[in-house]
Amino acid sequence: MMKNLLLKTMYVLLLFACFSAAGSAQQRSVQGTVTDSYGDPLPGVNIIIKGTTTGTVTDMDGNYNLTVNDIQNDVLVFRFIGFADQEVPVNGRTSIDVQMEEETIGLDEVVAIGYGTVRKRDLTGSVASVSGDNLQGIPVTSTAQAITGRLAGVQITTTEGSPDAEIKIRVRGGGSITQDNSPLYIVDGFPVSSISDIAPTDIESIDVLKDASSTAIYGARGANGVIIITTKEGVEGDVKVNYNMYYGVKKISNTLDVLDPYEYVLWQYELAGESGNTARNFERYYGVFGDLELYKAQQGRDWQDEIFGRDAATQYHNVSVTGGSSKTRYNLSLTRTDDEGIMLGAGYVRNNINFKLNSEITDRLTVDFNTRFSDTNVTGAGTSTEGSSTNSRLRHAIKYAPVRGLQDFLASVDYDADMEAASQLYNPVDVVNDDYRNSDRRNITFNGGVSYEVIDGLNLRSDWGVEFENRRDDRFYGPSTSQSKNDSGGTPMVTIDTREGLRQRVSNTVSYEKDDILPGHNLSVLAGHEYYSYKAKSLDMESRFFPNDVTIDAALAMMNLGTPQPTESFESPEDRLNSYFGRLNYNYLDKYLLTFTMRADGSSKFAEGNRWGYFPSVAAAWRINEEPFLSGFDLLSNLKLRLSYGTAGNNRIGNDMWKMLYTTSDGDKPYFIDEERQNQLVPGSTIANPDLKWETTYTRNAGLDFGFFNNRISGSFDAYYNTTKDLLIRANIPTNTGFDYQMQNIGETSNKGVELSLDGYIIQQRDFTLRASFNIAFNINRVEELGDVKMSLQSSGWYGSSSGPTGDYLLKEGEPVGQMWGYVTDGMYKYSDFTYDSATETYTLKEGVPDNSTLIGASYFGPGTLKFKKLSGEGNIVNPEDDRTIIGNANPDHTGGFNLTATYKGFDFSAFF
Numbered sequence: 001m002m003k004n005l006l007l008k009t010m011y012v013l014l015l016f017a018c019f020s021a022a023g024s025a026q027q028r029s030v031q032g033t034v035t036d037s038y039g040d041p042l043p044g045v046n047i048i049i050k051g052t053t054t055g056t057v058t059d060m061d062g063n064y065n066l067t068v069n070d071i072q073n074d075v076l077v078f079r080f081i082g083f084a085d086q087e088v089p090v091n092g093r094t095s096i097d098v099q100m101e102e103e104t105i106g107l108d109e110v111v112a113i114g115y116g117t118v119r120k121r122d123l124t125g126s127v128a129s130v131s132g133d134n135l136q137g138i139p140v141t142s143t144a145q146a147i148t149g150r151l152a153g154v155q156i157t158t159t160e161g162s163p164d165a166e167i168k169i170r171v172r173g174g175g176s177i178t179q180d181n182s183p184l185y186i187v188d189g190f191p192v193s194s195i196s197d198i199a200p201t202d203i204e205s206i207d208v209l210k211d212a213s214s215t216a217i218y219g220a221r222g223a224n225g226v227i228i229i230t231t232k233e234g235v236e237g238d239v240k241v242n243y244n245m246y247y248g249v250k251k252i253s254n255t256l257d258v259l260d261p262y263e264y265v266l267w268q269y270e271l272a273g274e275s276g277n278t279a280r281n282f283e284r285y286y287g288v289f290g291d292l293e294l295y296k297a298q299q300g301r302d303w304q305d306e307i308f309g310r311d312a313a314t315q316y317h318n319v320s321v322t323g324g325s326s327k328t329r330y331n332l333s334l335t336r337t338d339d340e341g342i343m344l345g346a347g348y349v350r351n352n353i354n355f356k357l358n359s360e361i362t363d364r365l366t367v368d369f370n371t372r373f374s375d376t377n378v379t380g381a382g383t384s385t386e387g388s389s390t391n392s393r394l395r396h397a398i399k400y401a402p403v404r405g406l407q408d409f410l411a412s413v414d415y416d417a418d419m420e421a422a423s424q425l426y427n428p429v430d431v432v433n434d435d436y437r438n439s440d441r442r443n444i445t446f447n448g449g450v451s452y453e454v455i456d457g458l459n460l461r462s463d464w465g466v467e468f469e470n471r472r473d474d475r476f477y478g479p480s481t482s483q484s485k486n487d488s489g490g491t492p493m494v495t496i497d498t499r500e501g502l503r504q505r506v507s508n509t510v511s512y513e514k515d516d517i518l519p520g521h522n523l524s525v526l527a528g529h530e531y532y533s534y535k536a537k538s539l540d541m542e543s544r545f546f547p548n549d550v551t552i553d554a555a556l557a558m559m560n561l562g563t564p565q566p567t568e569s570f571e572s573p574e575d576r577l578n579s580y581f582g583r584l585n586y587n588y589l590d591k592y593l594l595t596f597t598m599r600a601d602g603s604s605k606f607a608e609g610n611r612w613g614y615f616p617s618v619a620a621a622w623r624i625n626e627e628p629f630l631s632g633f634d635l636l637s638n639l640k641l642r643l644s645y646g647t648a649g650n651n652r653i654g655n656d657m658w659k660m661l662y663t664t665s666d667g668d669k670p671y672f673i674d675e676e677r678q679n680q681l682v683p684g685s686t687i688a689n690p691d692l693k694w695e696t697t698y699t700r701n702a703g704l705d706f707g708f709f710n711n712r713i714s715g716s717f718d719a720y721y722n723t724t725k726d727l728l729i730r731a732n733i734p735t736n737t738g739f740d741y742q743m744q745n746i747g748e749t750s751n752k753g754v755e756l757s758l759d760g761y762i763i764q765q766r767d768f769t770l771r772a773s774f775n776i777a778f779n780i781n782r783v784e785e786l787g788d789v790k791m792s793l794q795s796s797g798w799y800g801s802s803s804g805p806t807g808d809y810l811l812k813e814g815e816p817v818g819q820m821w822g823y824v825t826d827g828m829y830k831y832s833d834f835t836y837d838s839a840t841e842t843y844t845l846k847e848g849v850p851d852n853s854t855l856i857g858a859s860y861f862g863p864g865t866l867k868f869k870k871l872s873g874e875g876n877i878v879n880p881e882d883d884r885t886i887i888g889n890a891n892p893d894h895t896g897g898f899n900l901t902a903t904y905k906g907f908d909f910s911a912f913f
Contacts, residue, residue, distance in 0.1 A: 028071040032096040034062045034078060042080055042100060046237070050075040050087065051326050053238050102710065112207045112228040114186070114217040115509055115526060115583075122587065124595040124619035125214035125644055126701050126718050128152055128757070132203040132232065134901070138910070139246045139316065141339045141348065143229070144169060146200045149897025149912065151208050152755035152775035153718070154225075167196060171210055171225025173751040173779045173891075175697050175724030177794075177817055180652040183208075183225035184218055188356075188370055190447050190465040190505055191221070191532065195229060197374035197443055199335035199352045201244055201318040204232045211701035211720060212646025213619030217581055219599035222615075223650040223697040223724070231370065233356050234322045234329030244318040252308045252342050261300035261403045265292055270864065286405040300402035303428045307397045312340035328359040343393070344432050346380030364453040374443045381437040381475075393435075396428040426480045434478025436552050442470045457513045462506075469501040476552045492546040493562065494555045501536040522587040530579045537571040573655040576604040593621040595644075603651045606692055607658040613694035617646020638707030638714065650695040653728050657743045660688045687739040695745070697724045715758040722751045723784065732792075747786040749817060753779035769903045776896035781816050793821060810886060818890035823855070823868040823883060831863045845876075852878035 034045045041062025048055035049068060058064045068074040071092050078086045083100040090096070110117045111127055120129075128151040135146045144167040148156040155170045174181025185192050207228045209215045215222030259267060265286050272282035286292075302309070320333040335352040356370040383394045447465040454460060475495045477483040484493055509528035517523050543562035546555050555561065581599040597617045604611070624630065625639040661684040699722045707714035726745040733742050755777040763770040786792060793807030810821040834843035843862040845851050850870035853861045855878060872882035898913045 027067050027069060028094060029065060029067050030071075030076070030090060030094055030096055031063070031065040032098065034058050034064065034080075034098045034100060036083070037099065037101055039099075042083075044080070045100070046077075046079040048077045048079070048237060050077050053236065053323070053325050055237055112205065112230055113209065113214060114226065114228065115189075115507070115528060115581075116511065118585070121590075121623070121638070121640075122585075122593060123705075124585075124593050124621040124642055125209065126211040126642070126703055126720070127214055128154065128208045128210065130206050132201075132205060135200045135203055135206075138200065138912075139248050139314070140200065141314065141316070141337050141350070142167065143195045143198050143200050143203060143206070147206060149895070150773075150775070150899065152716075152757045152896065153210055153753070153777040153779070154208055155892070155895045169227070171208060171227075172720060172722060172753065172777075173781045174224050175722060175727070175749050175751060176224075176650060176652070176695065177727055177729055177747075177749065177783075177811060179650070179695075179728050179730075181224050183227050184215075184221040185227050185229070186218075187229045187372075187445075188231055188447055189449070189463055189507070190445060190467065191503070192445070192467065195227065197350065197352070197376060197441075198229065198231075198372070199318060199333070199337070199354070201320075201335060202231045202333050202352065202354045204230045206230075210718075211619075211644050212615075212617040212648050212697070212699035213595055213597065213644035213701070215648045215699075216597045216599055216615050216617035216646045217583055219579060219581065219601040219613070219615045219649055221650075221652075223648040223695065231354055231356060231372075232320075232322075232331050232333070233358055234324045234331040236324055236326055236329055239321065239323035242318075242320045242322070244316075244320075246314075246316050248314045249311050250314060250342060251311050252304075255304045255308070256398055258304070258398060259402070261298045262292065262295040264300075264402055265295045265405065271860070285407075295403065298403055298408070303397040303400055303402070307344050307393065307428050307432060308342050310340075310342060310344065312342045312346075314339045324358075326360075328357070330358075331356045341380060343380060343383065344429070345436075346382070348376070348378050350374065350376040366451045368447075368449040368451075370447050372443075372445045374441070376439075376441040378439040378441075379437065381432075381435040393428060393432055396426055396431050400425050400428050430478075430480045434476075434480045434484075436474075436476035436478075438474045440472045442468075444468050459511045459513075461509045461511070463508075465503075465505045467501075467503040469499075469503075471499045473497045474556050476555055479548065488544040488546075491544070491548060492550055492555060493542065493544040494546070494559060496541045496556065496559070497538065498540075499536060499538040501534065503534045504532070506531045520589045522590075524585045525583070527582040528580070530577075530581070532577040532579070534575045535572060538569065540568040540570075541565075574604065575655055577651075578602040589626070591623045591626040593623070595619045597646065601649060601651075603694075605651050605653055605655055605657070606694070607690045610691070610693040613649045613651075613696070615647045615649050615696075617644065617648075617699075619644035619646070635708050636706075637709065637711045638705060640705040642701070642703040642705070644699070644701045646699055648697050648699070650697065650724075650728065653692070653743055654686075657686060658688055658690045658692050660684075661686065683738065685740040687733065687737065687742045689742050689744060691745075692728070692743055693726060693745055695724060695726050695728045697722055712761045712764070713759075715756065717757075718755045720751075720753060720755075724749045724751075748784040749781060750784050751779055751781045753777060767905050769901075771901045773899045773901075774896070776894055778894045779891070781818075781891065783811055783813055783815055783817060786811060786813050807880070815886075816889060816891055819886050820888035820890065821884055822887045823852070823878065824871065824885060824887060826850070826867045826869045829863050829865045829867045833867075834862060848876055850878050851876050855880075 034042045036042055041058070043058055043060045043062060045058040045062070045064070046055060047057065047064055047066055049066070052069075054069075056064055056066045066076070068090055071090055071094075074090045076088045076090060076096065078088065078098050078100060080100060083102055086098060086100060088096060088098060109120045109129070111120050111123060111129055113123075113125070113127065130147055130150050134150070135143070138146050140146045144156055147154070153172050157168050169183055170181055171183045185195050187195065187198065209222070209226040209228065215226050218226050268286060269282055269289060269292070315338040316335070318333065318335045320331065322329075322331045324330050331354075333352070333354040335354075337348070337350045339348040341347060351374070353373040354370070357368070359367045361367055381393070383392065445465065445467040447463070449461060449463040451459055451461045473496070477488070477493050479485075479490050479492065484490055487493060507528060507530040509526060511524065511526045513524040515522045541559065542565040543555075543559040544565060546562040550561060579599060579601045582597070584596045586594040595618070599615045601613050601615070602611045603613070619642065621640055621642045623640045625636050630636060630639070662681050663684050699720060701718060701720045703716060703718040705714075705716045725748045727747045727749060729744055729746045730741045731744045731746060733739060755775070757773075757775040759771075759773045761769070761771050790813050792811040794809045794811060795806045796808055808821055810819040811817065812819070833849045834845055836843055850868060852868040855868065856866055868878045868883065870876060870878055870883055871885060874882070900911045902909045
């Protein structure tokens, strides 16, 4: 009996212990309310159990309910945009109310400054930033379009209207004259040649470094500014799938006024009459003068509408998957952009894949990896063929006849191809359809990085990146194109051009950061080494004299149907850059800031003795609002004065221009023996210059950052003065040398200007927000020195023909870069300017009337012909030496933009000007 009672007692005690153990590990529910500093509830606050992916969000009334695993030891993390994160231990409580504190808007944002980041409040240099949140709602196809007008001192222009048109970005004007003024593009630490293949929705932030204090860390390539793009990382928490899309339609906003059918035919009558060929030329094609009224009822063809008048659809689709734990986060994004051009036959399709992984292997070891893939297809040849005014689709659409005269009424009137050939104007639709282009571009980038914290504050990091680029351009030139007429006897021809490129980068850095080394003294130091290389090769194939009825697909698939031309291959010398750099940031009491940067670059583009360039910079900042004498001024949340001075280099010239280069190109002057085209090796068009050295930009910047009402209203003002010395200029040399030009270090340019940015959170409530931003920048550039020549003329090549104008831009000491040089028009010649001889039907200019007959190259010279002003005092012949002057300036007076953004209960609205 006692034994059974003992067993039962032990059983009950054991069962009770089990229940107690189970109860102690039982999950418990925690609830509460989250409010702001005014006591108003905050909906949408993220609440996560620290170290896990378990979490929830507050409802519309700020309430939450979350089941925790360990009621005693779990810690809740509260996160909400615009408020400081809070970590709250549960400590056995089942009810926890939290009041979140607003962050000082913007000042704690992290800004990328090259090989690291810094809080915006601690910046000493001039940096403009825009967040990905401001970009993803804008219906544009490229990143450059998305930031147009949003950053002070950053000018963005599109070279033409095709969907893939080159977008040029200039930061504070640029210092070079004949060389590339594009900034350096850095995407997730890797230098790239373009940002046009990055989906706007993949971007976390864009930071533009503008002064030498910011750019000098990039040394050789930072003279024209640096644009740093950081793509989105994964977010700790449960897996989230986001879908973002937009659909839009665009059409041409305005067209040029042109002659209607009656006006055009009347003009032809006047031209024919003045040339004395009225009956032979005019009546043959347009009828007798008495019937011209019939053309008033004729509709005619609107070539601008047929070429540029379609409603072009634009589609953008983005799907992203993000998530992870406190140790590992990931983000996968897939984007498709389908953008039709308003021009007939133009189109642009791009597919992007972006994957980013961040993993904390141990408390001191982290690994980062990301890859980007871009596949772009472009169709359509655009509005013009580079280097050819004859084959400009825009020119044909404006000037081609709206009617065909009697051919529209009588089948017996034959089409005269000679008239088109003489005018070099062709049916615009035929020209567009005859110039076929299909371009495929693929880029894939792999970036990896490893960071190890040796001791607290001491970090070692190693990065490696590689980018593969592949491009193929297929072109078909039909009978109406200038290529066909000039090179293939008016028969179809095709070209297939392929290009492959490889970029590699290896970077190793060591950094140390220590607060309170001495009381109030904070220090961070960075030192590193980087190696960069780029190599490309191309293969160009061409075939001519295809049958006129050949299709585009057949010609490209079987080039042997035509007459294949010699294949041209090219492999570029490797562009190598070896660099050492360092940066020191000093901070005393969060009031006095100092930054010193130094970089040494060795480039393979220069000969031994000139390869290395050294680029130091220094910057200082004073956070005035932290001083005791402003402690009672509560409206002021930020006031910082910045000063910087430094240098940055530029080596953007062709490879090995210090060597004598040879080519197999014949310049369309082939050499034949026994009717067989021969291979030949000839010197290039550039004569070697072993004395080439770095082009160097010296920048000086003074800036003031300010903010009021907890930074609800903030802005910055900058004034700068930059000088670029030892300019790398393509200098023309005497043709009797056998060469066209030589790269030389000549002269000096300057850029000076001011920039203002304003940002205001006008209304910030739970259901409604309104934000406005404004920026404006003024830049003046000037040629300070041009060596011995003092003045030089440069040709833009827009005409594309030896018979066209040359020397259309003026470089002169004391004048801006971009001065257009040409003749001043004086209307049209009048009858009173001539003496008419009825016997010979010729016009002779009267004495003293300016004569520009040799300049315009017209077969007819008489009343109605374009007239130029005679600017010099001698004679009446208008000539290029004495009668040209400055007729325009390519530089804008100012750049900037104004933006309004509003949200209301999940809906957003933005307007940008």
